[in-house]
Amino acid sequence: MIFTAVLSKPSKNCAEILGRAYIKVRIWKNTSLPIKKQNEFHAEFFTDKQAFQKNFSLEQVQEFIEKHAGTTFKNCIVRTETEEITTMANKRGEIKTFTKKISGCPQEPKFTGSFNRVKQHILQEGTPVPFLIELGIMTREGKVVAQKYDKFRQINRFLEFIDDVTESVEFLNSTPYTAENPLQIIDFGSGKSYLTFAIQHFFSEVKKIPASITGLDLKEDVIQNCAKLADKLGCANMEFKVGNIADYKSEKKTDIVVSLHACDTATDFALDYAVKHNAKAIFSVPCCQHEINMQLEKIKPDSKSPFASIMKYGILRERFSALATDAIRAELLEQNGYTVQLLEFIDMSHTPKNILIRAVKNQGKKSEAQTEASKCRMNSLIEQLGCSQTLEKIFHSQPHIERGL
Incomplete structure (x- = not known):
């Protein structure tokens, strides 16, 4: 299952293909949705001055990456539960893919009668962060104070x-x-x-x-x-x-x-x-x-x-x-x-x-x-x-x- 994807280094014809001169696309699994809809993804398309938002299904994300990784965007990094997959294109247009195993897996949403909002933050809830604890944002167990x-x-x-x-x-x-x-x-x-x-x-x-x-x-x-x-x-x-x-x-x-x-x-x-x-x-x-x-x-x-x-x-x-x-x-x-x-x-x-x-x-x-x-x-x-x-x-x-x- 894909959790995040970042496409960067656009080709010269990016604007012609996608309608705008995007410089980067970030895609991530939208875990704030109810569980039955959690195959949906949120994406941000960045130009030099603006950011545009879109929602994708898993199938649309897979299709977008397959179509544009290494072509429309010369760099693409995809993270799954177990792997980091990097697709790169050189100046001659040759596309290479590298796969790296990663330890652990992104936190999945839990269901306890109500829908918990879980997102893959840079600072993760559940992992104690010293300065957040001292500033009263997080408990010593890593739980964010409501x-x-x-x-x-x-x-x-x-x-x-x-x-x-x-x-x-x-x-x-x-x-x-x-x-x-x-x-x-x-x-x-x-x-x-x-x-x-x-x-x-x-x-x-x-x-x-x-x-x-x-x-x-x-x-x-x-x-x-x-x-x-x-x-x-x-x-x-x-x-x-x-x-x-x-x-x-x-x-x-x-x-x-x-x-x-x-x-x-x-x-x-x-x-x-x-x-x-x-x-x-x-x-x-x-x-x-x-x-x-x-x-x-x-x-x-x-x-x-x-x-x-x-x-x-x-x-x-x-x-x-x-x-x-x-x-x-x-x-x-x-x-x-x-x-x-x-x-x-x-x-x-x-x-x-x-x-x-x-x-x-x-x-x-x-x-x-x-x-x-x-x-x-x-x-x-x-x-x-x-x-x-x-x-x-x-x-x-x-x-x-x-x-x-």
Whole structure:
């Protein structure tokens, strides 16, 4: 039985075959369904900027893999209960398949009168994880505390977004990470550091990649508690500092920048830091985007502005302003050498602040035409809104800074 499949490295005619220029497809068994439907699978199709969801039956998954593994996508990794099957195609179009036995098997759903929701998370329920235990998310037996299941799910979802990037051979092989030269990560606005400790566990224990992680936050008591927990867990590769994102300076190289729920323009300073330090990857979930919202308040509902109907309602203006802000940020990152995706982080039922900006540094240089097109889109949006945005102002006030283009 297939449990997961990942298809990557698309061929040149992928868009012609599948209708869009997908760069990766992830498929997994949908164990949240009732048992009688558990031959159904969920799939995510990723382009450079979007993710599309589909549901497949087992037969459709098998047909899709048979048709596209090694052809439409040059790499395909399929995991079953007992094997990992890798299909690869070289530049000459020759397709080879390798099979590796794996110990243990993915956890099957149990039926005890109600349907238990079991998913193949990176961090598995039933396997004790020290930092989750200390943070009160998991019991010492490895059971997720019922009231903390949403947090458990959020942590796993975030790790999946990171895992997608680190699966890239180019990302990991561009630098040989060692204990002397670890992967350098900074978490701006780390707060209680649920995700900071999750990242540490992911790289150190799951990926076995040496990593050094810094958490920065304004609250001194929170930082002290996080430092104590890191010491208790024996995480020598972690440090926590009190400080403001806008003022933070470091001579260390930076590979990954994380910024979750940094308030308003603090996100812009985190993105600016990442670009200045040529970070390989950025993961940012913006929060409380007041800047453009406050500027749009001047548009009167009875004006001839094309946005007047939106500005009439405070909640629409707030959400529209947040979307416009993130669109500008995404364009600016593209102009500075990144491939950007805006992805859903967690369900809308939990919080409206659910857009994740995921940006990965390009290996090559984008064409001038692509850069100019991005500038044109962004400038048109800013002009139509009649507003300004902090990250745009920062970048244009520092033309002398070399940004790795």
